[in-house]
Amino acid sequence: MAIKMIREAILETIDAEMARDESVIMLGEDIVGGNGAPGGPEAIGGIWSTSTGLWAKYGPDRVIDTPISESAIIGAASGAALTGKRAIAEIMFADFIGVCMDQIWNQVAKFRYMFGGKSTCPIVIRMVYGAGFNAAAQHSQSIHAMVTAMPGLKVVMPSTPADAKGLLTQAIRDDDPVIFLEHKALYAVKGDVPDGEYLIPFGHARHVTQGDDITLLATGMMVGFAEKAAKQLAEDGIGCDIIDLRTTSPLDEEAILDSVERTGRLLIVDESPPRCSLATDLSAIVANKAFASLRAPIEMVTAPHTPVPFARELESAYLPSPDKIVTAATRLMSYKRG
Amino acid sequence: MAIKMIREAILETIDAEMARDESVIMLGEDIVGGNGAPGGPEAIGGIWSTSTGLWAKYGPDRVIDTPISESAIIGAASGAALTGKRAIAEIMFADFIGVCMDQIWNQVAKFRYMFGGKSTCPIVIRMVYGAGFNAAAQHSQSIHAMVTAMPGLKVVMPSTPADAKGLLTQAIRDDDPVIFLEHKALYAVKGDVPDGEYLIPFGHARHVTQGDDITLLATGMMVGFAEKAAKQLAEDGIGCDIIDLRTTSPLDEEAILDSVERTGRLLIVDESPPRCSLATDLSAIVANKAFASLRAPIEMVTAPHTPVPFARELESAYLPSPDKIVTAATRLMSYKRG
Amino acid sequence: MQLSRDALLKAYRQMKTIRAFENRLHDEIALGEIAGFTHLYAGQEACAVGVCEHLGPKDYIISTHRGHGHCIAKGCDVVDMMKELYGSREGLCKGRGGSMHIADVNVGMLGANGIVGAGAPIAVGAGISAKATGHVSIAFSGDGACNQGTTFEAMNMAVVLKVPVIFVYENNHYSEHTGVDYAVGADSILDRAGAFGMKTFRADGTDFFAVYETMREVIEYCRTTKLPAAVELDTERYFGHFEGDPQRYRGPGELDRIREERDCLKTFREKVTEAKLLDGADIDAVDAEVEALIDRAVAEAKAAEKPKPEHVLEDVYISY
Amino acid sequence: MQLSRDALLKAYRQMKTIRAFENRLHDEIALGEIAGFTHLYAGQEACAVGVCEHLGPKDYIISTHRGHGHCIAKGCDVVDMMKELYGSREGLCKGRGGSMHIADVNVGMLGANGIVGAGAPIAVGAGISAKATGHVSIAFSGDGACNQGTTFEAMNMAVVLKVPVIFVYENNHYSEHTGVDYAVGADSILDRAGAFGMKTFRADGTDFFAVYETMREVIEYCRTTKLPAAVELDTERYFGHFEGDPQRYRGPGELDRIREERDCLKTFREKVTEAKLLDGADIDAVDAEVEALIDRAVAEAKAAEKPKPEHVLEDVYISY
Numbered sequence A, B: 001m002a003i004k005m006i007r008e009a010i011l012e013t014i015d016a017e018m019a020r021d022e023s024v025i026m027l028g029e030d031i032v033g034g035n036g037a038p039g040g041p042e043a044i045g046g047i048w049s050t051s052t053g054l055w056a057k058y059g060p061d062r063v064i065d066t067p068i069s070e071s072a073i074i075g076a077a078s079g080a081a082l083t084g085k086r087a088i089a090e091i092m093f094a095d096f097i098g099v100c101m102d103q104i105w106n107q108v109a110k111f112r113y114m115f116g117g118k119s120t121c122p123i124v125i126r127m128v129y130g131a132g133f134n135a136a137a138q139h140s141q142s143i144h145a146m147v148t149a150m151p152g153l154k155v156v157m158p159s160t161p162a163d164a165k166g167l168l169t170q171a172i173r174d175d176d177p178v179i180f181l182e183h184k185a186l187y188a189v190k191g192d193v194p195d196g197e198y199l200i201p202f203g204h205a206r207h208v209t210q211g212d213d214i215t216l217l218a219t220g221m222m223v224g225f226a227e228k229a230a231k232q233l234a235e236d237g238i239g240c241d242i243i244d245l246r247t248t249s250p251l252d253e254e255a256i257l258d259s260v261e262r263t264g265r266l267l268i269v270d271e272s273p274p275r276c277s278l279a280t281d282l283s284a285i286v287a288n289k290a291f292a293s294l295r296a297p298i299e300m301v302t303a304p305h306t307p308v309p310f311a312r313e314l315e316s317a318y319l320p321s322p323d324k325i326v327t328a329a330t331r332l333m334s335y336k337r338g
Numbered sequence C, D: 001m002q003l004s005r006d007a008l009l010k011a012y013r014q015m016k017t018i019r020a021f022e023n024r025l026h027d028e029i030a031l032g033e034i035a036g037f038t039h040l041y042a043g044q045e046a047c048a049v050g051v052c053e054h055l056g057p058k059d060y061i062i063s064t065h066r067g068h069g070h071c072i073a074k075g076c077d078v079v080d081m082m083k084e085l086y087g088s089r090e091g092l093c094k095g096r097g098g099s100m101h102i103a104d105v106n107v108g109m110l111g112a113n114g115i116v117g118a119g120a121p122i123a124v125g126a127g128i129s130a131k132a133t134g135h136v137s138i139a140f141s142g143d144g145a146c147n148q149g150t151t152f153e154a155m156n157m158a159v160v161l162k163v164p165v166i167f168v169y170e171n172n173h174y175s176e177h178t179g180v181d182y183a184v185g186a187d188s189i190l191d192r193a194g195a196f197g198m199k200t201f202r203a204d205g206t207d208f209f210a211v212y213e214t215m216r217e218v219i220e221y222c223r224t225t226k227l228p229a230a231v232e233l234d235t236e237r238y239f240g241h242f243e244g245d246p247q248r249y250r251g252p253g254e255l256d257r258i259r260e261e262r263d264c265l266k267t268f269r270e271k272v273t274e275a276k277l278l279d280g281a282d283i284d285a286v287d288a289e290v291e292a293l294i295d296r297a298v299a300e301a302k303a304a305e306k307p308k309p310e311h312v313l314e315d316v317y318i319s320y
């Protein structure tokens, strides 16, 4: 065990997997940096510092800087993955999925199905997502609902350094395409990371706190918000069962349903706008499969149906917060069937 | 009133709006057809025959054939719309949204918000969607959930010729961006269409049939399936309140909640795969806002979490059907709180 | 013409197989036997075969919505292809892909593709794998697909990453109904591709020998330099864009002329018989053999097992 | 140099305003006063101003992530811009856009854009409107953006539709950390653009007069022919890619050299004073006036009203 930032856990995991398996390659914009520049390739390793040093270690055939051409990045990664490589593609901001969505949605996700199960495409598409940096409408979005909706993709959203390591190791070794979502506001979050080989299988949620009153579902940055809210709620004697989904596809339905069957109340926290979101997805599963256990309406704390605004005050108003969670939880606890 | 096919209602509406307003232009692939070919521009008017004759009538400056470049189609339409035109862009198959999603999601949908409310972008993006033609994984998809999730877009899904006219007229005159989804299997559906000017405001659902036992929500091709199922259910004495949403954004929440408050049972029929779908969206709204009225779990009949398969038997297995609706409705009616 | 008798017979057999396959499909579709949207390759056989005769299983190709010819040329099983189009569970893709997604990764055929322009970026990735083993990757595209942003990106990416990808543009003069002179703003698809920093080559795509000899040079160049290249093949499509297309955009007599003057099978027969490399009987024998194969394919396809409803759920993931 | 004294002073004032705006932002950002990701335009002023001095409100421009310079040159209010960057409700975009989305459609500035390559297609549409009224549309792009599929598509579309769009490539030699020689496979951005079927032009993007004279010719050509064109401006970026960039990719002494030898403000001053069109005092007066404006802009921005939480919901739709 050692204390690390999520960003470090990610870099070290990629490094370990590249060392372990020669077929692993990585592609993205400025993941080396300085190619073709007078200063020469740098050790900077991308604007997120999640590939620092890898180019020097594994060379230009395995750590590949690309032009600004996201469709070609995904295509190059998936074509390599169809033909024997394991490819890690980095999309600098998840918001850029708009320029390469066909390659993800209609190609990568569907190859195996369309080709009669004969192909494998072991690709990990790492994307940096989320608000909190006043980066406005095109550099702050959460895109997990969009990719969770796509059959053929697995979707991973780590919220701790240990999970980042365990889930990314699994993602790189997984034979199915994986979307690996890294929240930009969590990169510097620190925590204990197990040494040596560490894999977390997909579809197993993390039980963050135990409580009997409300089931609180969250992912990514929302997990920490839920924890803060739960502390405050505990002071009022309200016990929260917080579940960090870790992967939204596959989904640990069992963990969710077990919890709701116990608490009878569900509150979902989701960083994206409300419509056709992960929040509604989870709500619908529970309203269908654990209806009899529900003692109150299902509450959701989400962003509003708006783009992400720029100004600090507006972004704060946009994002869910511990306070908003507390308010919703309190409303939930006070519900009485009419 | 005259009996028309949906395809005809659409063509006539575009024609009428182009005649009425000089600023209306239309862009798409082969919407003229035969440009640059020895046979010369044809009267064929696109592979769906929804622009037949318009080029001859309004000329090449207003009916514009484009290369196969969907991002540039949307960009050209939206740039024109930002600067004084009303633009209708045709995306031949909705599945092609993957190659132009950025232009729709990060540009068109967000201009007004990002620009402080100073711009208008009156664009209608017509897309042909849906399964039923054995057109397989990349030519059969329903993409309404994806666009409904995007703040800044309005989303329209007509299911009758009259609605096609009324909603398309509204769409073209609307000052906000509109995604207008035309189901390929409904083009030849016939029905009465009002003569003269006919607008249907957005956000007003159509009450298809009245019933007291189950609220049935549907859009597009699913509306007809729901009607068939309801007929069969009526024989068993089960009354269905069918609501055709018409527009998924804005959504007629009132119509939905009113109905569920009356019936106490909700069944949602949705042509897309289940995760983060319109079905889950509607379920979540009801589970939050009409919880007290619910007498049974919310049921959803959707496609499975798979791409759309090719073979007839597989596509039938993939799609919702009247039978599947009847089964779900029967299960719903027999539910007893444990 | 340095080809052996066997090689000549094989090349002809491949072209003839494509032609017979497509002609037969045309008929079966008219009879309502085959579902879905189908784009026939007849007329362009010399392109697929002239390219693929140089390739082994470790060379990769990726195709378009018009993919049957590329499949056959790259070695996909013809009976399994027919079964696929008939929507059988025994089909090449278990009946899940159909015409627009027909593929066999095991023979290096990375799929037909329903999204115009989607193939080229994927071919760049296959080129990364091919480069390591001294092989090449081929991106087949049409004269319409060359206007899609993804195709342009792929060309630049291949030049930047120095991968042996060959962008083969089959210019059949139409994208759907639209003429190439309208949709391609540049005077030349090939010169525009060349401006991305690639060597360019051109050949008559209705003449197997022209394609074959040109591709020998191209592939030699790409294998040794490990760089990309672009090729334009001028060719003809005999049927409509899709089955059902009334083809009003054609010039008067155009279809008759191209079938008369620009038929790769006729041209092949004339050249090899004139040069006395093969005689008419050799070719007739192949014709008969191929027709028998296609008959068998259709018969087997019609009899083949249909998928069951539960099969819809298979193969979305390897594990989930 | 046929410019009047007033025109010269205006051009200089515009360039100086951009420089002072950016220098000041650099400082304010270092102080933590300004949130978000900011890309500064300093060094490239001659490009924006040399282009926009030819344009009226019915000519359109669309910009990039590095948009402040284009805004100022096209006539956006500088105080409102500063208020925007300070996240005020009084800002040009009510505090919702910020640096990457700063825009004022009313003056024909269709927005900075956070998505590299997104502007060019939109400029084609603005070109459709501009064509009807004898105006032009400008798509500013960088040497990195020119590799994005959307940019390529837009060029072909503009040629096919015959719209007066001018693709202005500001080549500052870097896309983020990566050098243009790496990311652009072709030898020349401009020749590659030309191969799409456009006339091409080139100028020194650190010399206002070179840009201005070239653009006079380009715009004249596009207004009369109603055809597109491409322009490459060789220029320099003085600050990092974004604020916070350590710029390790620069060559030794590079930053000093470009600030010394390739400064459009210095070059302008030298040229106009040598030619005795303006004297040093004229220019100093503009400098002082501009500095005062920027001081005022910052002071007003700091004092300006902040948005309230409920404002997050405004202007998503006109009606909903």
Ligand SMILES: Cc1ncc(C[n+]2csc(CCOP(=O)(O)OP(=O)(O)O)c2C)c(N)n1
Pocket (backbone or CB within 6 Å): B029, B068, B070, B092, B096, B099, C064, C065, C066, C114, C115, C116, C117, C141, C142, C143, C144, C145, C146, C172, C174, C175, C176, C237, C241
């Ligand atoms: C992204 C996308 N846009 C449009 C289409 C519809 N479409 C299918 S084939 C085709 C024309 C392709 O022309 P070309 O590349 O010349 O190939 P050809 O049909 O001549 O073989 C079009 C527009 C599509 N399948 N995908």
Ligand SMILES: Cc1ncc(C[n+]2csc(CCOP(=O)(O)OP(=O)(O)O)c2C)c(N)n1
Pocket (backbone or CB within 6 Å): A029, A068, A070, A092, A096, A099, D064, D065, D066, D114, D115, D116, D117, D141, D142, D143, D144, D145, D146, D172, D174, D175, D176, D241
């Ligand atoms: C689609 C997309 N990909 C990547 C980025 C990240 N990014 C922002 S600016 C930039 C470099 C742009 O370089 P260039 O076009 O030369 O413009 P410059 O920064 O030099 O002005 C990159 C990669 C982005 N914003 N959008």
Ligand SMILES: [Mg+2]
Pocket (backbone or CB within 6 Å): C142, C143, C144, C170, C171, C172, C173, C174, C175, C176
């Ligand atoms: Mg063609």
Ligand SMILES: [Mg+2]
Pocket (backbone or CB within 6 Å): D142, D143, D144, D170, D171, D172, D173, D174, D175, D176
């Ligand atoms: Mg640059």
